[in-house]
Amino acid sequence: MSEFFIENIGLKVGLEIHQQLSTNKKLFCNCRPFESDEYTIKFQRRLRAVKSELGEYDPAALFERSKFKTMMYYANQESSCLVEQDEEPPHQLDGNAKNLVLIISSALKSNIFSEIYPMRKTVIDGSNTTGFQRTMLVSQGGYIEVDGEKIGVQSICLEEDAARLLGDKGDIREYSLDRLGVPLIEIALEPVEGDSKKIKKIALSLGRLLRSTKKVTRGIGSIRQDVNVSIRDGGGVVEVKGVQQLDQLEKVVEFEAKRQHGLVKIAEKLQNSSFDKISRETDIFDITNDFKICQSKIIQKAIKDESIIKAIRIRNFAGMFGYSPHEGIRLGKEIGQLVKFYGIGGVFHSDELPNYGIEESDVVIVKKILETNENDAFLIIAAPLEKIDFAIESIINRISQAKNGVPAETRLATQTGETTFLRPRPGASRMYPETDIPPIIVTNKELLDSKNNIPKSWDESIRELQKKYNLNLQLAEQIFDSQYLEIFEKICEKTSTTPTFVASILCSSITSLERNGLNSQLLKNEEISKTFEFLEDKKITKESIEIIFENVMSGKSKTIEQAIKNTSIETLSKEEFEKIIESIVKNNKEIIQNQKERSVSPLMGIAMKELRGKVSGEMVNNTLLEKIKKFLENN
Structure with missing residues (x-):
């Protein structure tokens, strides 16, 4: 195997950020984005490739057609309507989504068009019931500054998000329509040279700018990075889709650079061989x-x-x-x-x-x-x-x-940071005008309002967060960059729990449980909020929160109430608590006589095995010390 140095291969990466906008309704109807596992509607479709207005088939559409998949769609009336089912024309464009994409375009100093033309982008993998995705080019040009370097913006689009893939069962592919039609901003950056760490920093900076608007959805699946990767003398540009986390992005760029360099080495060996071609008739x-x-x-x-x-x-x-x-x-x-x-x-x-x-x-x-x-x-x-x-x-x-x-092909990012083949790259015949929606005018007033409402910078937002909640810099950055900022602020408003403790639980404790292989997506925001309400009402202790979250994130419980029951967490009366401590002291007289007041440490370990999550550690420590002193005085 040959040596590989990423800095020597002329790596170029162009980022495309897809971020859901938090507007409380979908782009072309009044349905509320709401993910649920309960479906009242079920129907199926077979999608077919058709020629474009230029009389050509899109290669990506032809590839998807060749899989012969039947699409099964599941819908909930709370989160979708006839528009998502392609049984009714799209309604009027959501004004909030339009204003928000104009604000973000202005923040990136991008040139906004006075007229926006909705287009249809052919997609027949089943993620759109129509066989296309509606998209609008809003602006071009502009830049984002990262470590003093201006990273150019190619384009900014407003578009519909795709349906949520539930899975494949043989020749049946299943989708939920709850996510279909959610407003999505797509920001495509100019390709840049550099290593994976630089690309990660650019993605982080752009994500922070979007979060500064406080109008974007947070959490897994709400932001996706597509990366266009190429190397010097490599040949085609590869688009990698579905990168959801920054650590994953770094690994994907490194893997794809290595893969492409390996393919160049394979090509060099083939060019020096006698291989010619394969005959479809005789081979x-x-x-x-x-x-x-x-x-x-x-x-x-x-x-x-x-x-x-x-x-x-x-x-x-x-x-x-x-x-x-x-x-x-x-x-x-x-x-x-x-x-x-x-x-x-x-x-x-x-x-x-x-x-x-x-x-x-x-x-x-x-x-x-x-x-x-x-x-x-x-x-x-x-x-x-x-x-x-x-x-x-x-x-x-x-x-x-x-x-x-x-x-040149489209590949899918895996959770381990590798990439797998997805489909050929789409061609120019993929896009054509949307006939159901007239051009959308951008007025001078809307342009002026967008410039006047550019959000605070990330640095300003962090300083504001620090001051408002008395957080240290590290915690302020962690909570702002996490998916929990909104729920953090709600908990701090509703309860008297210190913001530092709330932020530590949301950032450190949940992250630690994730690293142990537990699933944070099972822990819903309403259950997190309920946990801190229980803490406020003294129904649970601070020490029990991580135990409760662990139980929910492992899938053993769905609600906080179930987790409390399943883990046998219950607050003890003062009499019950003191009785347990006195029993521990009585059963460990020899340790106390030998170690005196230092015996509080080993006895603390014994006590917490029985009392963890039921009584605070501070209370256990203080009561143990008091009982040990009393025992020593009497003996």
Whole structure:
């Protein structure tokens, strides 16, 4: 494997930030954004690719069509209407969303257009019931300053958010319509050179500017970063979608830089080989009958499901599927990810066989049918009849592209910071005018109002937060950057709990539980607020809050009341508490006699095992010390 240095490869990254706007209604109807697992409406659709006004098909739409998915939609009348179901034309544009995107454009010194033209962007992966996403170009140009450097703004758009993906069940893809139509601002920045840390800092600065408006939604899923990544002499630009967290963004940029550099190395090796091309007429073989005796469980399942098994011969390609210029970067892995998006389990290639239950005798049969020699390679693919030819065509195209380096494509970010193939890059024929909505005029008054309402800078917002709640700088920054600022301010208004303690629980305690693998999304804001109300009413202690949150975030309880019951947290009467302390002192006389008042430390550990979450640690400590002194006086 060759050495890899990210600073030497000419890395360029262009950020696209997608942020939900908190306007309490959707962009083209009066429905309230509200996520729920209860659905009263269910319907299905099949989406098809159609030609654009230029008479061309969009490549991304063609790819999605080839998956043959049926879309199942679930809706709740509280959060969606006939507009989301595409049974009614869009209503008037939400004025609050329009004003907010104008304010953000002004804050970025972007040039706002006097007329905004709604457009349709073809999307047939099922995330839009219409087969398109409505989007409006609001402004172009401008910049954001990061560490003294001006990072240019390419464009700012106002658009609808997509439906929420619930999951795939075979050929059925399920979506919830609660998120569809929520106002979304898209800010595309100019590509910049630098490393992943610089990109993370730019994303953080832009996110802070948006949060300074106090009009954007917070929390997982409310802000997404798409990154366009390319390297010097790499070939195409790769768009990575679905980055939701800054730490993930840093890892994605590093991985994609390494992956693209590895693909360049693979291309260089191919250019120096005798590999030419794959013939669709003479290099593809149906081996279904020949593989009926193969004992591989994967192959046997494919035969049972009446799938077709085909082999692709690649002349002068031996060793190329398994060649790994960097750890985890192989052409064979790229091909495997490609076919998975057709709903196909994967492919076998000659560099990894015999393996996966395919024995040497099976390999001999394939080589004999394909008439290969030691310099040749082959692939084996099993898929339903209606999918296999689409998948083989994609494989042949991908192998042909390998000579040119990095193919321009759209990829999906994983939670571990890697990327997987999603679809080809869309073309220019993807966009066309929206016929149901007239052009939207931006008046001089609206322009003036947007400039007069530019939010405070992040530094000013932090200073204001520090002063108002008497927080230290670190806590003020943490709570402002977190998803909990709004709930923090509500708790501080409603209860007498110190803001420092509230901020510590929301930032440090919840983050610590997340690091232990627990899910913060299970902990709803209303349950957090209720916990501090219980604390105010002395129904629980400060020490019990983390225990309660741990129980909810682990999925053991849905509500705070359930968590209190499940963890046996209950406040004790003074008499019950003192009785427990006296019993501990009585059972540990020898320790007290030996260590005197220092015995409070080991006895504290014993006491907290029984009293954790039921009585404050300070009260336990004070009462123990008092009882120990009394014991020593009497003995």
